Amino acid sequence: MNDVLFVILRRLRWPLIALIAAYAVSVWGLVLIPGVDAQGNPARLGVFHALYFISYTATTIGFGELPHTFTDPQRAWTVVCIYLCVVAWAYTLGSVFHLSQDRTLRDALARRHFARRVMAMQEPFVLIVGYGQSGIMLARMLDRLEQRTVLVEIRGERAARIEIEEYQHAPLFLTADGRLPDVLVDAGVTHRKCLALVALAGDDDTNQSVAVCGMVLNPSLRIITRIHTPIAQSNLETFRNIEPINPFQSFANNISLDMGSPERLRVVEWLSGLPGGACPESLNLPKGHWLVVGSGSFPDYFVTALHGAGVTCTRVELDSSQQGDGAALRYRVDKDDLAREKVVAEIGRAVGIVVCADSDSLNLAVVTRARSINPAIYVVIRQVHAANASLIDASMANLRFIQAEVVSHRVRQLLTSPLLIRFLRHLDDDTGEMARRTAEVLEQRVGDRVPFIWVFDCYASYVGLREALAPEVDPPLTIDDLLINPEKPPERIHAMPLLLLRKKQEITLPTPDTVLLSGDRILFAGQHGERELQRRFLLEPSPLTYVRTGVEPPRGWLFRRLLSRVAGRENNRHAGHAVHTGGVERSEPQRKG
Numbered sequence: 001m002n003d004v005l006f007v008i009l010r011r012l013r014w015p016l017i018a019l020i021a022a023y024a025v026s027v028w029g030l031v032l033i034p035g036v037d038a039q040g041n042p043a044r045l046g047v048f049h050a051l052y053f054i055s056y057t058a059t060t061i062g063f064g065e066l067p068h069t070f071t072d073p074q075r076a077w078t079v080v081c082i083y084l085c086v087v088a089w090a091y092t093l094g095s096v097f098h099l100s101q102d103r104t105l106r107d108a109l110a111r112r113h114f115a116r117r118v119m120a121m122q123e124p125f126v127l128i129v130g131y132g133q134s135g136i137m138l139a140r141m142l143d144r145l146e147q148r149t150v151l152v153e154i155r156g157e158r159a160a161r162i163e164i165e166e167y168q169h170a171p172l173f174l175t176a177d178g179r180l181p182d183v184l185v186d187a188g189v190t191h192r193k194c195l196a197l198v199a200l201a202g203d204d205d206t207n208q209s210v211a212v213c214g215m216v217l218n219p220s221l222r223i224i225t226r227i228h229t230p231i232a233q234s235n236l237e238t239f240r241n242i243e244p245i246n247p248f249q250s251f252a253n254n255i256s257l258d259m260g261s262p263e264r265l266r267v268v269e270w271l272s273g274l275p276g277g278a279c280p281e282s283l284n285l286p287k288g289h290w291l292v293v294g295s296g297s298f299p300d301y302f303v304t305a306l307h308g309a310g311v312t313c314t315r316v317e318l319d320s321s322q323q324g325d326g327a328a329l330r331y332r333v334d335k336d337d338l339a340r341e342k343v344v345a346e347i348g349r350a351v352g353i354v355v356c357a358d359s360d361s362l363n364l365a366v367v368t369r370a371r372s373i374n375p376a377i378y379v380v381i382r383q384v385h386a387a388n389a390s391l392i393d394a395s396m397a398n399l400r401f402i403q404a405e406v407v408s409h410r411v412r413q414l415l416t417s418p419l420l421i422r423f424l425r426h427l428d429d430d431t432g433e434m435a436r437r438t439a440e441v442l443e444q445r446v447g448d449r450v451p452f453i454w455v456f457d458c459y460a461s462y463v464g465l466r467e468a469l470a471p472e473v474d475p476p477l478t479i480d481d482l483l484i485n486p487e488k489p490p491e492r493i494h495a496m497p498l499l500l501l502r503k504k505q506e507i508t509l510p511t512p513d514t515v516l517l518s519g520d521r522i523l524f525a526g527q528h529g530e531r532e533l534q535r536r537f538l539l540e541p542s543p544l545t546y547v548r549t550g551v552e553p554p555r556g557w558l559f560r561r562l563l564s565r566v567a568g569r570e571n572n573r574h575a576g577h578a579v580h581t582g583g584v585e586r587s588e589p590q591r592k593g
Contacts, residue, residue, distance in 0.1 A: 004105065004108045004109055004112055007102070007104055007105045007108050008099065008105065011095065011098075011099045011102060011105070012092070012095055012096065012099065014095075015088075015091055015092040015094075015095040015096075016092065018088050018091055018092070019085075019088045019089065019091075019092050021088075022058075022081075022084045022085045022087075022088035023051075023054060023058065023085065023088075025081075025084065026050075026054045026058070026077075026080075026081035026084060026085060027047065027050045027051050027054055029077045029080075029081070030045050030050040030053065030054065030074065030077060030078075030081075031044065031045055031046070031047055031050050032044075033071075033073050033074050033077055034071075034073075035068060035070060035071050035074050036068065036069075036071060037068045038068060038069075043068060045067075049066060049067060052066075053065075053066060054081060054085065057078065057081065057082060057085070058081065058082070058085030058086070058088075058089065059089070060086070107175070110174075110175075111174060111176065111186060114172060114173075114174045114186065114187075115186040117172055118150060118172060118186065118187060118188040118191065119188070119191065121148070121150075121172075121188070121191065121193055122193065123148050123193065124147075124148065124193050124194075124195050125147075125148040125149060125150050125188065125191075125193060125194060125195065126142060126147060126148070126149050126150070126194075126195050126196050126197075126198060126415060127149075127150045127152070127184075127187055127188055127189060127194055127196070127197045127198065128149055128150070128151050128152070128198045128200060129151075129152045129153075129178035129184075129187075129197070129198070129199050129200065129201060129210045130152075130153060130178070130199065130200035130201040130202070130206075130207075131151050131152075131153035131155075131158045131159060131161075131162065131173070132158065132200065132201075132202060132404075133385075133386050133402075133403070133404035134200045134226065134403065134404040134407040134408055135151065135153070135200045136161075136165075136404070137404045137405065137407075137408040138198065138200065138407070138408040138411055138412065139151065139167075139171060140165075140167075141274060141408055141412050142412070142415070143167045143168050143169055143171070144168070144274070145275070145412075145416060146168070146169070147415075147416075148169055148171070149171040149172075150171060150172045150173070150174075150187055150188055151171050151172070151173040151174070152173070152174050152176060152178040152183060152184075152187050153173065153174075153175060153178075154175070154176065154177045154178065155175075156175050159173055159174075159175040174186065174187060178199070178201065178206075178210050179206060179209040179210055179213060180213075181213055181216075181217060184197075184210070184213060184214055184217055185217060189214050189217050189218050189221065190217055190218050194218070194221060195222065195415070196221065196222040196223065196224060196414075196415055197210070197211070197214040197218075197221055197222070197223045197224070198223075198224045198225070198411055198415075199211050199214075199223070199224070199225035199226065200225075200226050200407065201226075204227050204228055204229055204231075204232040207225045207226055207227060207232075208225070208227070208232055208235060208236060210225065211223050211225040211236060211239070211242050212239070212242075215239055215241055215242060219241065220241070221241065222241060222243070223239075223241050223242045223243065224242075224243045224244075224245060224411055224414055224415070225242060225243070225244055225245070226244075226245050226246075226247065226407050227244045227245070227246055228246065228247070228248060228297060228298075229297050230297065232244070233246060243414060245407060245410050245411065245414075246301075247403045247406040247407050247410070248297065248298045248301045249301045250406050250410060251301075251401050251406050252301035252302045252304070252305035253305055255283075255285065255302065255305050255306070255309075255354075255380070256305035256306065256308050256309040258282065258283040258284075258285050259285050259287055259306075259309040259310075259311060260309050260310075261432055261435070262282040262283065262284065263282070263432060263435045263436055263439060264427055264428075264430065264432065264435040265282070265283070266280060266281070266282050266435075266439065267427060267435045267438050267439050267442075268424055268427060270439070270442065270450060270451075271420065271423075271424070271438075271442075271450075271451065271453065271498075271525060272409065272412075272413045272420065272424070273409075273450035274412075274450060275450050275451065275452040275453070275528070276449060276450060276452075276528060277449065277450040278448070278449065278450070279448045279449060279450065283399060285352065285378065285399075286351040286352055286378050287309075287311055287351070288311070288312075288350070288351035288352070289311075289312050289313065289314070289346075289349055289350050289351060290306055290311055290312070290313040290314075290350055290351065290352045290353065290354065291313065291314050291315075291316065291346050291347060291350040291352070291353040291354070291370075292306070292313055292314070292315045292316070292353075292354045292356070293315075293316045293318065293353060293354065293355050293356070293357070293366050293370075294316075294317075294318060294354070294355065294356035294357045294358075294382075295317060295318045295357055295358065296358060298356045298382070299315055299317075299354070299356055302354050302356065303315055314346045314350075316343055316346075318357050318362070344373055347370050347373045347374050347377065348373055348374050350374065350377060351377065351378060352377060352378035352379070352380065353366075353367075353370050353377050353378070353379055353380070354380045355367055355370075355379070355380070355381045355382065356380075356381075356382040356401065357382070358384060359384065360383060360384050360385060360388035360391045360392060361388075361391060363381050363382055363383075363384075363391075363392070363395070364381075364391045364392070364394060364395050367379055367381055367395040367397065368395070378398050378399075379395065379396075379397040379398050379399070380397065380398065380399045380400075380401065381395050381397040381399075381400055381401070382400075382401045382403075383400055383401065383402050384403075386402075386404070416453065417453045417454070417455065417523070419455055419498075419499055419501060419521065419523040420453050420498075420523060422499060422501070422506060423498050423499040423508065423523060426499075426506070426508045434508060434509065437509060438498070438509065441496045441509070442496065442525065445492075445494055445495060445496045445526070446494055446495065446496060446525060446526055446527060447494070447527065449527075451495075451525035451526055451527065452525070452526060452527065452528055452530070452531060453523070453524070453525055454523075454524055454526075454531040454534075455521055455522065455523055455524070456482060456521070456522045456524055456534060457521055457538075458477075458516050458517070458518065458519070458520040458521065458522065459518055459519065460518040462538040462539075463538070463539065463540055463541065464536070464537045464538045464539055464540050464541050464544055465477070465518075465537065465538065465541075465544070466541065467541050468481075468541070468544050469516070469517070469518045476515045476516070477515070477516045477544075478512065478513050478514060478515055478516060479497050479500075479510055479511070479512050479513075479514045479516065479522065480512035480513060481544065482516075482522070482534060482537060483495060483497075483512065485533060486533060486534075486536045486537065486544075487533065493526060493530045493533055493534065494526050494527040494530055495524045495525065495526025495527070495530045495534070496524065496525055496526065497509070497510050497512075497522050497523065497524055498523045498524065498525055499522070499523040500514065500520060500521075500522050500523075501520065501521040501522075501523075502517065502519070502520050502521075503519065510522070
């Protein structure tokens with residue numbers, strides 16, 4: 001509110017001075033000019049009467065002369081006051097109307113309104129700084145998963161698109177520089193409901209500034225940022241709460257993984273895709289000699305990944321300084337690079353080419369030239385801007401790299417299910433057997449769509465699990481009990497356990513007969529709606545008791561009392577029968593002597 005008040009006072013400084021001066025001069029004149037009372041005696045207006053008269057005269061209300069009829073000099077001065085105050089009021093009101101259109105004031109009011117709405121949020125939310133291609137795709141993914149978001153974007157034309165986007169839960173947005181600490185505070189970086197800060201600005205310097213600033217303001221907050229260069233990655237690795245994402249490295253690693261273990265890559269993409277989407281297929285990249293064409297750090301990651309997969313490759317460097325001029329660009333591609341005999345020979349013997357320059361038109365030109373030399377070559381192309389999708393479509397590439405998809409895909413993994421990241425790390429260390437078993441069980445129990453991922457917290461504090469997790473319960477609670485449909489037993493829900501976290505122990509693909517203990521956390525993958533069915537086991541003991549025993553226990557207080565009385569009578573009857581028959585069990589204690 002201080003910013004708004006400061007802007008108002010600064011813009012209305014001279015109009016308010018003019019209005020105050022007009023009133024002061026008018027009152028001063030009326031006090032000095034002598035008048036007469038009803039008996040003709042000399043009389044002067046007091047300051048209060050003069051101010052009261054000017055107040056309704058200057059605003060054109062006009063109640064009349066008081067406390068006595070004015071003399072001609074007083075009336076003459078009143079005429080001067082009328083025009084003086086009307087001009088002052090016109091000047092002030094014009095300034096107020098102009099102030100209502102002032103961009104600075106409107107921004108201050110919008111920011112204050114935004115800050116109040118953020119502070120009033122009662123649902124967990126994710127703060128996203130940067131609403132480019134990656135920010136748009138991530139916000140849509142999170143909205144589909146019913147996760148609230150708050151957006152900060154410095155470019156007004158990008159922020160304006162948020163109002164016309166279709167969201168189930170409209171995100172709160174602010175047009176401001178996310179590198180400023182007060183902007184991040186207004187956006188909720190210190191809010192208790194803020195789950196994470198995601199920096200997706202256009203350059204590494206901005207993302208580093210946002211990430212470090214967010215960590216300083218809220219050291220316990222989880223921060224995810226996109227970076228592109230090894231320097232930025234090494235700068236952020238020293239901070240514990242900052243998780244850098246390098247889309248270039250992630251995509252190159254997927255290329256290497258497909259060449260070495262395609263089934264593992266398929267399972268990773270299958271589990272981490274957008275829930276409900278189609279099951280991904282293996283890329284089936286050809287093995288042999290590859291050609292990497294591009295500039296900057298992107299080709300370096302590809303060369304490292306291809307060498308790691310045991311594949312030879314040749315890199316062709318493009319001069320990025322020539323990419324601003326179309327004529328020079330065509331000259332570089334047609335005559336200086338690809339027309340060389342060595343490069344032509346490399347294209348002729350290569351089984352695949354990776355084109356990853358910073359210009360979509362340059363990438364299309366390189367692909368077109370390479371296809372004219374080797375029509376059977378496998379093409380991996382980079383799409384820089386979403387608006388140039390038609391150019392990339394014209395290349396008819398076998399595989400397309402879109403940075404926004406890789407980034408949003410990775411961020412969603414980190415935000416929605418941290419346990420899934422742990423399971424995927426086990427897949428990275430697997431030789432192939434674990435990936436094969438996971439794929440088989442997924443096809444059997446979940447189907448050919450991307451599953452929904454959730455975590456079942458097995459805590460005895462939940463009402464539904466209190467009795468089932470008691471030490472004396474026989475048989476003990478197992479994962480198989482959680483896979484039974486509580487509405488239609490003994491039917492099973494379409495889900496499978498991926499990971500069991502027990503303190504510091506991680507058990508991958510636990511078997512259904514695994515006994516559960518209080519404090520266990522189980523990562524499940526299943527179809528839509530199965531999570532809601534499984535959550536019924538947490539709310540009340542009836543569903544879990546029903547699927548374990550086949551008998552539905554009473555839910556109401558009256559029926560539970562009646563059942564306890566019947567059980568008590570049965571126990572007394574059996575105890576009395578034991579005493580009467582002289583059995584081992586006795587309902588009375590043995591007397592001494």
